[in-house]
Amino acid sequence: MARIVILGAGISGHTAALHLRRMLGKEHEVVVVTPNSKWNWIPSNIWVGVGKMTTEQVTFALAPIYRRKGIVLHQALGVAIHPEGNSFHKRAFVEISYTDPTRSGEKGEIEYDYLINATGPKLNFAATPGLGPDGHTVSVCTPSHAIEAASHLKDVIAKLKAGVAQRLVIGVGHGTCTCEGAAFEYAFNVEHELRLAGVRELAEVVYLTNEFELGDFGVGGMTFTQSGFETTSKLWTESLFRERGVHAILQSHVEKIEEGVIHYEQLDGIKRSLTFDFAMLLPPFRGVDMKAFNAAGEDISAEMFAPSGFMKVDANYTPKAFADWRAEDWPSTYQTPLYSNIFGVGIAFAPPHQISEPRKSVTGTLIAPSPPRTGMPSGVMGKTAALTISERILKGESTPAHHASMANMGAACIASAGSGMRTGTAAAMTMYPVVPDYQKYPGSGRSAKDTFGEIGLAAHWIKYLLHVMFIYKAKAKPLWFLIPE
Numbered sequence: 236m237a238r239i240v241i242l243g244a245g246i247s248g249h250t251a252a253l254h255l256r257r258m259l260g261k262e263h264e265v266v267v268v269t270p271n272s273k274w275n276w277i278p279s280n281i282w283v284g285v286g287k288m289t290t291e292q293v294t295f296a297l298a299p300i301y302r303r304k305g306i307v308l309h310q311a312l313g314v315a316i317h318p319e320g321n322s323f324h325k326r327a328f329v330e331i332s333y334t335d336p337t338r339s340g341e342k343g344e345i346e347y348d349y350l351i352n353a354t355g356p357k358l359n360f361a362a363t364p365g366l367g368p369d370g371h372t373v374s375v376c377t378p379s380h381a382i383e384a385a386s387h388l389k390d391v392i393a394k395l396k397a398g399v400a401q402r403l404v405i406g407v408g409h410g411t412c413t414c415e416g417a418a419f420e421y422a423f424n425v426e427h428e429l430r431l432a433g434v435r436e437l438a439e440v441v442y443l444t445n446e447f448e449l450g451d452f453g454v455g456g457m458t459f460t461q462s463g464f465e466t467t468s469k470l471w472t473e474s475l476f477r478e479r480g481v482h483a484i485l486q487s488h489v490e491k492i493e494e495g496v497i498h499y500e501q502l503d504g505i506k507r508s509l510t511f512d513f514a515m516l517l518p519p520f521r522g523v524d525m526k527a528f529n530a531a532g533e534d535i536s537a538e539m540f541a542p543s544g545f546m547k548v549d550a551n552y553t554p555k556a557f558a559d560w561r562a563e564d565w566p567s568t569y570q571t572p573l574y575s576n577i578f579g580v581g582i583a584f585a586p587p588h589q590i591s592e593p594r595k596s597v598t599g600t601l602i603a604p605s606p607p608r609t610g611m612p613s614g615v616m617g618k619t620a621a622l623t624i625s626e627r628i629l630k631g632e633s634t635p636a637h638h639a640s641m642a643n644m645g646a647a648c649i650a651s652a653g654s655g656m657r658t659g660t661a662a663a664m665t666m667y668p669v670v671p672d673y674q675k676y677p678g679s680g681r682s683a684k685d686t687f688g689e690i691g692l693a694a695h696w697i698k699y700l701l702h703v704m705f706i707y708k709a710k711a712k713p714l715w716f717l718i719p720e
């Protein structure tokens with residue numbers, strides 16, 4: 236009998252848990268440790284944030300699904316990994332701290348044969364003074380954040396209706412943020428709602444970003460074919476900004492936020508400030524607070540985790556100039572170099588470098604979008620780790636690992652630009668590979684044939700369909716596993 240412990244039931248961890256349960260017989264145990272009782276389809280939080288969806292539409296309780304599937308659930312935080320055991324435990328184990336209201340404050344220790352770290356990001360609002368729901372801005376990263384954002388937006392719309400001009404700033408709250416695609420989506424969904432409410436004229440919508448140019452999205456932008464013509468995501472995105480009258484402030488690092496004022500520095504080294512009536516700025520991400528200890532109880536966190544707190548896996552982390560990075564430096568098995576039975580997947584793994592070229596301002600401030608690890612790659616990584624583990628359990632420990640590098644993987648991204656079955660719009664983009672491979676695809680680093688974009692109402696329908704399909708899949712309804720990651 237083997238026990239697999241999965242830390243985190245988000246997109247990657249939940250995918251891994253369901254596949255492991257499907258691949259392994261009941262004599263093996265699949266255990267999930269996760270702090271929230273509910274699963275969340277995070278992409279649709281954007282629609283919660285404009286009041287178009289409720290929390291109930293984007294979340295569901297995990298316990299009944301896990302009970303039906305035979306997955307053991309601990310509503311808890313993973314706090315420390317002991318990959319070599321200790322004087323009490325012969326086997327490797329994790330320390331957990333319960334968040335389950337019925338066991339709140341209780342600690343636990345769970346031994347494992349295999350461990351998947353799928354803990355996603357820590358929302359690091361603390362990196363920018365005044366950022367986030369405890370400061371002066373709102374967020375759409377969690378359903379409760381999004382509900383609060385929708386309520387503030389409603390107030391802003393009421394003021395606009397009363398004839399009071401409002402400035403809405405949407406973007407990222409630090410020079411090293413990722414997830415610019417989500418900020419872009421929220422900006423255009425808000426803009427769409429303002430138009431629907433008939434108050435667009437009095438509202439100024441500003442997109443504040445660390446991207447060097449529009450359409451970068453943290454992946455260095457894309458060159459693609461649209462309706463038979465080659466274009467770039469820069470041109471494509473700029474025309475949308477022009478068409479909708481959204482003003483963009485690029486190349487920015489937000490330094491601090493005071494009530495109604497954002498202070499930021501740009502690549503030219505000049506520090507500027509911008510007043511606002513409403514601001515949704517995403518936080519930078521870092522790895523969750525987790526430690527690791529060896530058999531002697533010595534802290535080995537610095538060997539297991541990168542300084543960003545993300546878990547080191549089979550990537551090449553040797554520091555290099557940006558131009559010297561190669562596609563093969565990206566991880567593909569997500570197995571940690573120190574312990575072959577530990578995997579780091581989804582946002583939890585440490586990327587070896589940025590995908591967009593990192594830049595510093597003339598005063599030395601780093602303004603560099605971090606590489607996005609979006610839903611599709613995160614799900615694929617979860618499944619890849621599950622395949623490796625299940626085969627090693629069933630066929631022997633020396634069975635080779637499965638591979639799925641982001642430098643050899645495509646991703647589809649549909650960025651909503653306003654919801655509504657008749658009035659909605661979305662920008663649908665696919666890219667292959669996610670991490671450009673300049674040796675294989677000289678020029679843009681990506682396959683022109685497999686990288687394309689379309690914008691329109693049909694893309695909104697697809698975005699909505701994905702919402703329905705992925706929630707169906709996550710609920711493990713009949714034939715769920717036929718829906719690709």
Ligand SMILES: Cc1cc2nc3c(=O)[nH]c(=O)nc-3n(C[C@H](O)[C@H](O)[C@H](O)COP(=O)(O)OP(=O)(O)OC[C@H]3O[C@@H](n4cnc5c(N)ncnc54)[C@H](O)[C@@H]3O)c2cc1C
Nearest residue numbers: 243244245246247277278313354355417581582608609610
């Ligand atoms: C607003 C927003 C919109 C987005 N829209 C899109 C989109 O349209 N398309 C797309 O592809 N991607 C989108 N993304 C990105 C997508 O949500 C992520 O790629 C994806 O969720 C990453 O999966 P993950 O499993 O790594 O992390 P998550 O899905 O964040 O899961 C992490 C899990 O770990 C749990 N956890 C945290 N700490 C611990 C701990 N100590 N111990 C145990 N468990 C822990 C968390 O509670 C959570 O359940 C969006 C992101 C945001 C913020």
